[in-house]
Amino acid sequence: MKFEAGIIALAGAALALLSALYVYSKADRKRVLLTALRVAAYILIVFALLKPSLDRTITLKRRTAVAVVADLSKSMGLKKPEDKAALLKAAIKEKAVPLAGVFDVSWYAFSGTARKTSLEDLLTSPRLAGDSTDIAEAISSAGKGLEKDKPGAKKALVIISDGNSNGLLDPVAAAKQAGMPVYTLGVGPLMKGVDVAVRSIAAGELGFTGMRSTVAVNLSGANASGKTVRVALKADGIEIGNKEAVLQDDGLETVVKFEITPKETGLVRYRAEVKPLPGEEDISNNSADCEVRVLKDKVRILYLSGHPNYEYRFLRQVLKTNPNYEMVSFIMLRGIKNLMPFPEDQLTLIPFPVTELFTRDLPQFDIVILESFPYSEYMTPDMLNGLARLVTERGGALLMIGGDQSFGIGGYAATPLADLLPVTLEGPLERYDTAPYKMVPELHPLNSLSYSRDGDALLWKSMAELSDINVAASSKPGAAVLGRHPFLKSKSGEFAPVLAAWQKGRGRVIACMTGSTWRWAMGTGQETSSGLYARYWQGLFNWLSGVPDVKQVKIAADKKSYLKNEPVRLSISVLDEHYRYENSASVALLVSDPNGRKAREVCALSGNGIYECSVSGDVSGKYSFEASVYKEGKELGKDSCTAEVTGSRSEETDLYLNETLLSEIAEKSGGEYLNAASGKALLLKLDPETEEIVSRTRKTLWDSPVLLLLSALILCGEWYIRRTNGML
Amino acid sequence: MRKTFQAIMLVLFSGLLFANNLAFARLKYDGGNWDTRVTAWGEIADFLVSISNVRAVREPLAISPESPELFNYPVVFMTGDAAFFEWKPAVIERLKKYFDAGGILIIDDSAGVKNSAFAGSVKRELAKIFPNEPLERINESNAIFLSFFLMPKVCGIRQAAPYLEGVERGGQLSVIFSENDMFGAWEKDKLGNWLKDCSPGGEAQRLEAQKLCVNVIMYAMVGTYKLDAIHTDYIRQKMNNLNMKIPGQAK
Numbered sequence: 017m018k019f020e021a022g023i024i025a026l027a028g029a030a031l032a033l034l035s036a037l038y039v040y041s042k043a044d045r046k047r048v049l050l051t052a053l054r055v056a057a058y059i060l061i062v063f064a065l066l067k068p069s070l071d072r073t074i075t076l077k078r079r080t081a082v083a084v085v086a087d088l089s090k091s092m093g094l095k096k097p098e099d100k101a102a103l104l105k106a107a108i109k110e111k112a113v114p115l116a117g118v119f120d121v122s123w124y125a126f127s128g129t130a131r132k133t134s135l136e137d138l139l140t141s142p143r144l145a146g147d148s149t150d151i152a153e154a155i156s157s158a159g160k161g162l163e164k165d166k167p168g169a170k171k172a173l174v175i176i177s178d179g180n181s182n183g184l185l186d187p188v189a190a191a192k193q194a195g196m197p198v199y200t201l202g203v204g205p206l207m208k209g210v211d212v213a214v215r216s217i218a219a220g221e222l223g224f225t226g227m228r229s230t231v232a233v234n235l236s237g238a239n240a241s242g243k244t245v246r247v248a249l250k251a252d253g254i255e256i257g258n259k260e261a262v263l264q265d266d267g268l269e270t271v272v273k274f275e276i277t278p279k280e281t282g283l284v285r286y287r288a289e290v291k292p293l294p295g296e297e298d299i300s301n302n303s304a305d306c307e308v309r310v311l312k313d314k315v316r317i318l319y320l321s322g323h324p325n326y327e328y329r330f331l332r333q334v335l336k337t338n339p340n341y342e343m344v345s346f347i348m349l350r351g352i353k354n355l356m357p358f359p360e361d362q363l364t365l366i367p368f369p370v371t372e373l374f375t376r377d378l379p380q381f382d383i384v385i386l387e388s389f390p391y392s393e394y395m396t397p398d399m400l401n402g403l404a405r406l407v408t409e410r411g412g413a414l415l416m417i418g419g420d421q422s423f424g425i426g427g428y429a430a431t432p433l434a435d436l437l438p439v440t441l442e443g444p445l446e447r448y449d450t451a452p453y454k455m456v457p458e459l460h461p462l463n464s465l466s467y468s469r470d471g472d473a474l475l476w477k478s479m480a481e482l483s484d485i486n487v488a489a490s491s492k493p494g495a496a497v498l499g500r501h502p503f504l505k506s507k508s509g510e511f512a513p514v515l516a517a518w519q520k521g522r523g524r525v526i527a528c529m530t531g532s533t534w535r536w537a538m539g540t541g542q543e544t545s546s547g548l549y550a551r552y553w554q555g556l557f558n559w560l561s562g563v564p565d566v567k568q569v570k571i572a573a574d575k576k577s578y579l580k581n582e583p584v585r586l587s588i589s590v591l592d593e594h595y596r597y598e599n600s601a602s603v604a605l606l607v608s609d610p611n612g613r614k615a616r617e618v619c620a621l622s623g624n625g626i627y628e629c630s631v632s633g634d635v636s637g638k639y640s641f642e643a644s645v646y647k648e649g650k651e652l653g654k655d656s657c658t659a660e661v662t663g664s665r666s667e668e669t670d671l672y673l674n675e676t677l678l679s680e681i682a683e684k685s686g687g688e689y690l691n692a693a694s695g696k697a698l699l700l701k702l703d704p705e706t707e708e709i710v711s712r713t714r715k716t717l718w719d720s721p722v723l724l725l726l727s728a729l730i731l732c733g734e735w736y737i738r739r740t741n742g743m744l
Numbered sequence: 745m746r747k748t749f750q751a752i753m754l755v756l757f758s759g760l761l762f763a764n765n766l767a768f769a770r771l772k773y774d775g776g777n778w779d780t781r782v783t784a785w786g787e788i789a790d791f792l793v794s795i796s797n798v799r800a801v802r803e804p805l806a807i808s809p810e811s812p813e814l815f816n817y818p819v820v821f822m823t824g825d826a827a828f829f830e831w832k833p834a835v836i837e838r839l840k841k842y843f844d845a846g847g848i849l850i851i852d853d854s855a856g857v858k859n860s861a862f863a864g865s866v867k868r869e870l871a872k873i874f875p876n877e878p879l880e881r882i883n884e885s886n887a888i889f890l891s892f893f894l895m896p897k898v899c900g901i902r903q904a905a906p907y908l909e910g911v912e913r914g915g916q917l918s919v920i921f922s923e924n925d926m927f928g929a930w931e932k933d934k935l936g937n938w939l940k941d942c943s944p945g946g947e948a949q950r951l952e953a954q955k956l957c958v959n960v961i962m963y964a965m966v967g968t969y970k971l972d973a974i975h976t977d978y979i980r981q982k983m984n985n986l987n988m989k990i991p992g993q994a995k
Contacts, residue, residue, distance in 0.1 A: 324798050324965035328967075329964075329965060333914075343972075349892060349962070349966075354796060357795070361985075364894050364979050364982075365892070366975060483816075532764055535816070537846050541838060
């Protein structure tokens, strides 16, 4: 029963009535009676206004639900150095079973997803054969199971495991998200002997021939602090270096760095191996691998600019800050028409070595940039032919940048370079317009500045206006136009191309019809766009130099290593011969497992130019995937990648208890960790029972007809007394 | 009248200004005197066009740091001869963005004396824009001393400081600061006579000031171009032949 203000008011009214009766017995009875009746009426009205009610609550006591989740993975069945199965049974019996007397305990077993089982099964015939120890998944699935079976009850999880989690997700994060405390009970021997492990080997995914880069090997040790180990680095099985390292304290990583200088292009597999320490039992973790795709060394660029200008300054900054580029540049600071009132020895100008460049040195360059360059003042027709051959026959690249000495207006229409360009030039009277405009980008991979089309649209919208354009007669058939003028039209009727690219013979050519892309770097003051500017040009230079991220066919796995039977998601991006997204190709995937067995899969289109396929590996080791892309019977290209399936390896080698992880899981979720070997009991800091309100009723006292009638009677009685006694 | 004329010229030449040519965009600020070298800019433009392939616009223009136009000009010039008002935080932020984007500010103290009130104001504001990158003496091996003329003497129409100062970021100077009234060396009257005398070096000093001025502008157009190996070998050889001291090398 619950009393509210109305009840207090009722008590007050009763008290007032009694007081009135007492006064009535002592004084002028009629007057006192009238006063009492009036007071009583007021009290009743006040009582009604306070809306008193009578509450009734029924509660139920509910036992706290606990899920005991036992690890039945393979590693729990290892017999050495101690019989973990026996330790597991003992832990369940001695530490978990007593909980059943206090809490409402459910029994679960896990390797991956936790499934419900019985105590009897866990104690008599546990199948310790799980391929993985996915503690994160176990926490999540057991938590959900408990929620379903015991709604409303307070809950907790008890994980009994060796803590050697090898699932995909972070168990600590899963514990944090469980919404209930996770207690952990550690089973298994602690590392007593020495151990050294190669935790990781890190190198850049790309390397370049002749260029030094670093491979970092991370080592960790157990009971091996201060011990010296020898680390060997192998490239495709051949030792290329070795170093000694002194191991730091347990839990701390020791980093050993090797400098590598790849000599040949291709995929190189590096392996770091540590010689086992005397008495080391587990040598399975003494090595680790990584792969580096080695490309040819620096891209050599020849940049010729017709006059000092900002386009040169900003592009120079992009090229000079990239260590993969080596640039030789010449700006025509002075022309033959310029006067010079100062002696030559006061100038730093050097003669332009055009003959050496275009006869002797040209084959050394991968990309030639001509930016508003007046070729007729310096170059002979033979030199131009040589440049054309560099592109079409030797696989070089040409980038022509706009300006008042470029393209048609620069006289290039009558040269062999006109044929190389992806736009048709007009003659010397070609229009060169200097009114500001915003380039309209076309949907093309080279225009990708972010990871999504919406992101690209926003970024392009933020780019500043350009301020000049050489208006070509048209773009050539087969050219990929990357951007156009918003309203200025070419003679062909199309919006004038601002940027166009294509493959010409063995080489690649970009026509940048403007010399004001530096404005993208300067931006508009709203957002600094220099990052976008550099990224965009980087992409164009990568394409010109044939760096693999703009290959026509490119395959990638979503991760580098997988657990057994875990889906390996492969995505294949496909561009047509003009480097536009290709959506109507057929993509075949050849899967080779570690035993050499081959299988074919077909990939389906999932997005613009992206085809996907999912396979799973049931054998440990390296899988190879080769994608072959065809369109109308013609091969567009091939690409391959590898992925490691390592599912069961750690289950067979994880001998020892990982107390660190189990403690962290418990700590972060509000639970506690206990080593099952300790003599302590597993105490859950939870109330065994919680009270739960199952029903609540409320009876209102103020809206009763009796109350209304009583009030009316009192007022009428008072009126009657006054009337009969002439007191009105 | 002059302002109206400038406005008309600005409209007429707006296409050219917006293109890629060098424009003398002068920073207009509150307080002090931002427009000290009125006739210099056309002279510099004419000189640059006559001796080099630089495309320069004769007509100068004024640009406020708060103007959206600021980012159209990767090089901005600032002159003055007196203290000026503190810049608002919004101006500081805007100039930070300008420099981050690759803009260069060339400052010349028209007072031509060491530690002038103008220099004090400049340093005060630069310290706000670059709290971690102080204004420092530009080393004589910097590309600025090789960008067109070979090691011009650091001077203006005065010789207040035998060095230039600058703020270097990412291997490039964002700010170049001269205390010698470098642009004063270009001022002429309507009859074509020099407006300011050079002291203490007379006309020889003027030529050096003009050479330095060309180098500074050329640097703003082509960056560190002259530090490329193909140039430095040649320049080193030339300096050896001329028996000049090569920066950074004991002679």
